[in-house]
Amino acid sequence: MVVITGATGKTGSKIADLLIGKKDKIRVIGRSMERLSRFTQRGAEAMAGDQSDAQFLTNAFAGADAGYLLIPPKMDSPDIRKYYNSLGDAAVTAIRKTGIRKIVFLSSLGADKDEGTGPVLGLHDVERKFEVMKNTDIVFLRAGYFMENTLTNIPMIKTQRITGNHIAADALISLVATADISSKAAELLSSRSFIGHEVLELFGARISYREMTRIIGARIGMKDLAYVQFSEKDSIAAMVGMGVSPNVAASFVDLAKGINAGKIANIIEDPNKPNAPTGFAKFVEEVFYPVWNNS
Numbered sequence: 001m002v003v004i005t006g007a008t009g010k011t012g013s014k015i016a017d018l019l020i021g022k023k024d025k026i027r028v029i030g031r032s033m034e035r036l037s038r039f040t041q042r043g044a045e046a047m048a049g050d051q052s053d054a055q056f057l058t059n060a061f062a063g064a065d066a067g068y069l070l071i072p073p074k075m076d077s078p079d080i081r082k083y084y085n086s087l088g089d090a091a092v093t094a095i096r097k098t099g100i101r102k103i104v105f106l107s108s109l110g111a112d113k114d115e116g117t118g119p120v121l122g123l124h125d126v127e128r129k130f131e132v133m134k135n136t137d138i139v140f141l142r143a144g145y146f147m148e149n150t151l152t153n154i155p156m157i158k159t160q161r162i163t164g165n166h167i168a169a170d171a172l173i174s175l176v177a178t179a180d181i182s183s184k185a186a187e188l189l190s191s192r193s194f195i196g197h198e199v200l201e202l203f204g205a206r207i208s209y210r211e212m213t214r215i216i217g218a219r220i221g222m223k224d225l226a227y228v229q230f231s232e233k234d235s236i237a238a239m240v241g242m243g244v245s246p247n248v249a250a251s252f253v254d255l256a257k258g259i260n261a262g263k264i265a266n267i268i269e270d271p272n273k274p275n276a277p278t279g280f281a282k283f284v285e286e287v288f289y290p291v292w293n294n295s
Contacts, residue, residue, distance in 0.1 A: 002189050003027045003064040003100075005051060006072050008035045010148060011106060014182030015068055015189070020044060022190050029060050052087050057094035066102035066189050071126065075244045080251050084122025088129045095136055102192050103138045104185045105130060109174060109201060110264035111142055117263050118255030119248070131197065139194050141185060144176035144203035144276070145264065147283045150212060154295050157216075157225065164228035166235040166256035169210040173259060174203035174271055177278035177287070184276075201269045204276040212280060219284050220292055 002019055006012035007028035019026050020042050027045040030036050036046040049056035051072060061067060069091055077083040095103065111123045130138055153163040167173070184202055188194060209227050217225030230238070232253050239249035258264050269275060 001025045001027055001045075001064040001066075003029060003061055003067040005029045005060075005068060006070045007039065007046075008032070009070070009072065010146070010178040011182045011185065012068060012070065014179060015186045016044065018182060018186035019190060022186075024190055027060065027064060052083075052090050054090040054093040057090050058097045061094045061098040061100050064098070064100050066104075066192050067100055068104050068106070068185055068189060070106040071122065075248050078245055078247055080119050080245075080248045081122045081125065084119070085125050085129075088122075088126035091126070092129050092133065095133060099135075101135075101137060102189070102194065103130070103136055104188050105138060105140055106181065106185070107140045107142045108264070109142050109144055109203065109266060110258060111140070112267050113258070113263050116254065116261065117258040118251040118253070120255060120258070120264065134197075137195050138197050139188055140197070140199045141181065141188075142199060142201045143181050144174035144201075145259070147175050147177045147204075147278070147280060148287070150216065150288060151291055154292055157220070157222070157292075158295070161222065161224070162226050162228050163209075163213055163216070164230050165209075166230055166232060166253050167209055168260045169227050169229055170208045171260050171262075172206040172208055173264075174206050174266065174274070175280055176202055176204050176276045177283050180204070180276035180278050199268060201266050202276050203266065203269070203271070204274045204278060204280070206271055206274075207280055215281050215284055216288060219289050 004012050004016050007016050008030045016028050016039050028036050028039045029047055033048040040046045047060045071084050071087050074083050107123045108120045110117045110120045111127050127140055157163050213227040217223050235253050236249040
């Protein structure tokens, strides 16, 4: 059995769909049984609870031989790094108690760094916790910057005809679509062929926000769409205004600084040889534009 955390999220839901299609036995984990019902209707087991609860997670992992593990977002956390570490500790406890043998952990490019990467520092910490578990085969799936992050700018584009954040307009970013993450994770979990501890970098072509903005503008019929690099103060104020905690907002500004400084980067694979198939123009056509039309 494969257990999937974050099963109602961007990657977990797609992994569940793919594994159900492969006739794999799965158990989906989330916060709400109601939201998990679309999987149980197709034969999956489901458990709802708090992933920071080590006992709940132990029960969820029981009887499984493989699992997809991520740290679900918590935008109102008063201390995002502490939150990541808390869930990491719960996962370590559950893995040790159940003896689950194969784990695919969703991490990020930049998780090798111990400073200057914002919320990725939490993933760095969790990777270090997992490294000591020599009896568990683990793939640290270090993904690039999610293409889906651009969706949060749709309201700004519609109301102000601009898009922006604290990332420099011409900073090159290794992007990845969550569909590509899900496809790779499902492949790994279905085969269970990985042994030991492995870092796998998953990323598409490097592209700047200036170029992303041009592609988006051309597709939505807004060729004058401009990208604006906001100040640190304005970025934090905007995020806090949307309900993000000051700590998390400051952490995302630190992430932007890390991207600008080249810290969210490959250390194994050649960044000029992308290994994720979805290009940004395809993402805009298949994901961004439909959301734009329906918002």
